[in-house]
Amino acid sequence: MEVIEGRQMLATFTVTTAADAGAGSFRDAITQANRSNDADIIRFAIASGQQTISPTSPLPYIKYPVNIDATSQPGWRCSPLIELRGDKTTGDGLRVGGGNSTVKGMIINRFSGNGVLLVNANGNSVKGNWIGLDRYGKAAANAQKGIVVASSSNLIGGSNPNDRNVISGNGSSGVQLYSTAAKNNVVIGNYIGTDVAGQKAVANGKSGVAINSSAKNRIGGMIRGERNLISGNKEDGVVVNGVGAVGNEIVNNLIGTDITGSKAVANQWYGVEISREYNMVRRNVVSGNGMSGVVLYLSSAFGNRVLGNLIGTSATGTYAIPNQWRGVDVTNGAKSNLIGGTRAADRNVISGNKSNGVSVYQGSRNVFQNNIIGLDINGRRALGNGGDGVRLIETSTVTILGGLIGNNAGFGVHNGTSTKTTLTGTRIINDALFKVVLY
Numbered sequence: 001m002e003v004i005e006g007r008q009m010l011a012t013f014t015v016t017t018a019a020d021a022g023a024g025s026f027r028d029a030i031t032q033a034n035r036s037n038d039a040d041i042i043r044f045a046i047a048s049g050q051q052t053i054s055p056t057s058p059l060p061y062i063k064y065p066v067n068i069d070a071t072s073q074p075g076w077r078c079s080p081l082i083e084l085r086g087d088k089t090t091g092d093g094l095r096v097g098g099g100n101s102t103v104k105g106m107i108i109n110r111f112s113g114n115g116v117l118l119v120n121a122n123g124n125s126v127k128g129n130w131i132g133l134d135r136y137g138k139a140a141a142n143a144q145k146g147i148v149v150a151s152s153s154n155l156i157g158g159s160n161p162n163d164r165n166v167i168s169g170n171g172s173s174g175v176q177l178y179s180t181a182a183k184n185n186v187v188i189g190n191y192i193g194t195d196v197a198g199q200k201a202v203a204n205g206k207s208g209v210a211i212n213s214s215a216k217n218r219i220g221g222m223i224r225g226e227r228n229l230i231s232g233n234k235e236d237g238v239v240v241n242g243v244g245a246v247g248n249e250i251v252n253n254l255i256g257t258d259i260t261g262s263k264a265v266a267n268q269w270y271g272v273e274i275s276r277e278y279n280m281v282r283r284n285v286v287s288g289n290g291m292s293g294v295v296l297y298l299s300s301a302f303g304n305r306v307l308g309n310l311i312g313t314s315a316t317g318t319y320a321i322p323n324q325w326r327g328v329d330v331t332n333g334a335k336s337n338l339i340g341g342t343r344a345a346d347r348n349v350i351s352g353n354k355s356n357g358v359s360v361y362q363g364s365r366n367v368f369q370n371n372i373i374g375l376d377i378n379g380r381r382a383l384g385n386g387g388d389g390v391r392l393i394e395t396s397t398v399t400i401l402g403g404l405i406g407n408n409a410g411f412g413v414h415n416g417t418s419t420k421t422t423l424t425g426t427r428i429i430n431d432a433l434f435k436v437v438l439y
Contacts, residue, residue: 010038010039010040010041011032011033011036011038011040011041012040012041012042012043013028013029013032013033013040013041013042013043014029014042014043014044014045015029015042015043015044015045015046015053016045016046017046018046018051018052018053018054020053020054020055020056020057025053026042026053026055026059026084027055027059027060029042030042030059030060030062030066031060033062033064033066034060034062034063034064036064037063037064037065037098038064038065039064039065039066039067039100040064040065040066040067041066041067041069042066042067042068042069043069043072044069044070044072044073044081044082045072045073045074046073046082047074048073048074048075049073049074049075049081050075050081050082050083050135051073051081051082051083052083052085052135053082053083053084053085054085054086054087054088055084055086055088055089056088056089057089058089058090058091058092058095059093059094059095061095061097062094062095062096062097062098062101063097063098064098065098065099065100065101066098066101066102067101067102067104068094068101068102068103068104068106069102069104069105070082070104070105070106071104071105071128071162072105073105076105078161078162079196080105080106080107080128080129080130080135081105081107081135082105082106082107083106083107083108083109083134083135084106084107084108084109085109085110085140086108086109086110086111086112086142087110087111089111089112090112090113091111091112091113092111092113092114092115092116092117092144093108093111093113093114093115093116093142094108094115094116094117095117095119096116096117096118096119096124097119097120097121098120098121099120099121099122099123099124099151100121100122100123100124101124101125102124102125102126102127103116103124103125103126103127103129104125104126104127104128104129105128105129106129106130107129107130107131107133107134107135108129108130108131108132108142109130109131109132109133109134109140109141109142109169110140110141110142111142111143111144112143112144113142113143113144114142114144114145114146114147114148115131115132115142115145115146115147115167115170116129116131116146116147116148117147117148117150118147118148118149118150118151118154119148119150119151120150120151121151122151122152122153122154123152123153123154124151124154124155125154125155125156125158126147126154126155126156126157126165127155127156127157127158127162127163127164127165128158128162128163128164128165129165129166129167130165130166130196131146131147131165131166131167131168131170131174132146132167132168132169132170132174132202132204133166133168133169133196133202137166137195137196137202138169138202139168139169139202139203140169141169141170141171141205142170142171143170143171143172144170144171144172145170145172145173145174145175145176145210146167146168146170146173146174146175146192146204147165147167147174147175147176148176148178149175149176149177149178149182149185149214150178150179150181150182151181151182152181152182152183152184152185153183153184153185154185154186155185155186155188156175156185156186156187156188156190157187157188157189157190157228158188158189158225159188159189159221159223159225159226160189160225161189161225163189164189164190164191165190165191166190166191166192166194166195166196167190167191167192167193167204168191168192168193168194168195168202168203168204168232169202169203169204170204170205171204171205172204172205172206173204173205173206173207173208173209173210173233173235174192174193174204174207174208174209174230174233175187175190175192175208175209175210176209176210176212177209177210177211177212177214177217178210178212178213178214179212179213179214180213180214180215180244181214182214182217183214183215183216183217184216184217185214185217185218186217186218186221187209187217187218187219187220187228188218188219188220188221188225188226188227188228189225189226189227189228190228190229191228191229191259192204192208192209192228192229192230192231192233193208193229193230193231193232193233193237193265193267194229194231194232194258194259194265197259198229198258198259199258199259199265200232200258200265201231201232201233201265201266202232203232203233203234203268204233204234205234206233206234206235207233207235207236207237207238207239207267207269208230208231208233208236208237208238208255208267209228209230209237209238209239210236210238210239210241211238211239211240211241211242211245211248212241212242212245213241213242213243213244213245214242214244214245214248215244215245215246215247215248216246216247216248217248217249218248218249218251219238219248219249219250219251219253220249220250220251220252220253220284221251221252222251222252222283224252226252227252227253227254228253228254229253229254229257229258229259230253230254230255230256230267231254231255231256231257231258231265231266231267231288232265232266232267233267233268234267234268234269235267235268235269236267236269236270236271236272236273237253237255237256237267237270237271237272237286237289238250238253238255238271238272238273239270239272239273239274240272240273240274240275240276240279241273241274241275241276242276243276244276245276245279246276246277246278246279247278247279248279248280249279249280249282250272250279250280250281250282250284251280251282251283251284252282252283252284253284253285254284254285254315255267255271255272255284255285255286255287255289256271256285256286256287256288256289256293256321256323257285257287257288257314257315257321260315261285261287261314261315261316262314262315262321263288263321264287264288264289264321264322265288266288266289266290266324267289267290268289268290268291269289269290269291270289270291270292270293270294270295271284271286271287271289271292271293271294271311271323272284272286272293272294272295273295273297274294274295274296274297274301274304275296275297275298275300275301276300276301277300277301277302277303277304278302278303278304279304279305280304280305280307281294281304281305281306281307281309282305282306282307282308282309283307283308283309283345284309284310285309285310285313285314285315286309286310286311286312286323287310287311287312287313287314287321287322287323287352288321288322288323289323289324290324291323291324291325292323292325292326292327292328292329292353293309293311293312293323293326293327293328293350293353294306294309294311294327294328294329295328295329295330295331296328296329296330296331296334296337297329297331297332297334298332298333298334299332299333299334299335299363301334301335301337302334302335302336302337303336303337304334304337304338305337305338305339305341306328306337306338306339306340306348307338307340307341307345307346307348308341308345308346308347308348309348309349310348310349310377311323311327311328311348311349311350311351311353312327312349312350312351312352312353312357312383312385313349313351313352313376313377313383316377317349317376317377317378318376318377318378318381319352319376319383320351320352320353320383320384321352322352322353322354322386323353323354324353324354325353325354325355326353326355326356326357326358326359326385326387327350327351327353327356327357327358327373327385328348328350328357328358328359329358329359329361330358330359330360330361330363330366331359331360331361331362331363332361332362332363333362333363334362334363334366335363335364335365335366336364336365336366337366337367338366338367338369339358339366339367339368339369339371340367340368340369340370340371340403341369341370342369342370344370346369346370347369347370347371347372347403348371348372349371349372349375349376349377350371350372350373350374350385351372351373351374351375351376351383351384351385352383352384352385353385353386354385354386355385355386355387356385356386356387356388356389356390356391356408356410357373357374357385357387357388357389357390357405357408358371358373358389358390358391359390359391359393360390360391360392360393360395360398360418361393361394361395362393362394362395363395363396364395364396364397364398365396365397365398365399366395366398366399367398367399367401368390368398368399368400368401368403369399369400369401369402369403370401370402370403371403371404372403372404372405373385373389373390373403373404373405373406373408374389374405374406374407374408374431375404375406375407379404382406382407382430383407384407384408384409385408385409385410386408386409387408387409387410388408388410388411388412388413388414389405389406389408389410389411389412389413389428389431390405390412390413390414391410391411391414391416392413392414392415392416392418392421393416393417393418394416394417394418395418396418396419396420397419397420397421397422398418398420398421398422399421399422399424400413400421400422400423400424400426401422401424401425401426402424402425402426403426403427404426404427404428404429405426405427405428405429405431406427406428406429406430406431407429407430407431408431408432409431409432410431410432411431412428412429412431413426413428
């Protein structure tokens, strides 16, 4: 006779009361789901419409896979209805540790820690939530981050508008990818730092997305629905720092504008700040920010590629939405980076910024190829930068190949105190001062 393995089938637990504890509560549903390692489902049927659950102590740590689906609440029509409000307790809102879990369609606010913590196990999805907002879409800060990811292969958002998270109004960063454990994560289709319409700032207290010592993550994607809006934050739009922050891709996002890409919703610091190696910034609109658009910073920033971005212009590339400092800063020793490339799709449009289009300070062997600096995407209309097209200061072995530089308020290329500069095949027109100054 064959011995049949004993097993439990996955279960569905329905939340029927907004009470903090007892039968039918959210706390009880998590407790029951934690009793077996099956991929259980938590649904909601608390009367109908908007409801608020206010825990009076931390909710249980989620030990096993579970699908928390608040879109099941009667009356759901694309906007979340179940509010998880944390001002009567301490710590994080949801601590997800079982892997292969989903948090969908919730409003998570006012916790003294983070809104959502993904830790220990991989493959989770967080989608269709408002994190750091109240039920009316107004700021209701989680005191720390909106979402902290300290595990791998998680999905934050999605290409369907119903999967969009709005992660705004939190006390620290909107999304933090933290430590070497956080790799191969995908953050797509979200609004981070704005209101639910993508029109106005609802600032996160630090950066929109912080990649801290984490590798091979993707922020955005080439499909239009995968584009994030990362604007209105009090520090950077996206920051990549810490040992191990290698091989990350920042792709096709709107960083510093509204959702139409037609007006500024400034991140107060840089649009994108990178101080580590071999990362990619590709096909983004990085405009309207309070400092520079893209900054590669420190000698630890090498081997990065900045390709095909609109930096200082609208999403159409036809008019200026200035970054308040430079378009691109390669600074404090950053070296061996590539800005632009051989293909037409790789050229950056770096125009309309308040100061220089490009500034390079210290470092060496940085390459600028086939960029348009000071004109629109078609190379016809003057958008200008408020300073030089390219300014080189105390740097060495900069190579400028091809491209078009023109209509800037200063020099086309101002070499300053730099050495071994190579300028080949670049068309330079109509700058206010001399076209090229090579000392």
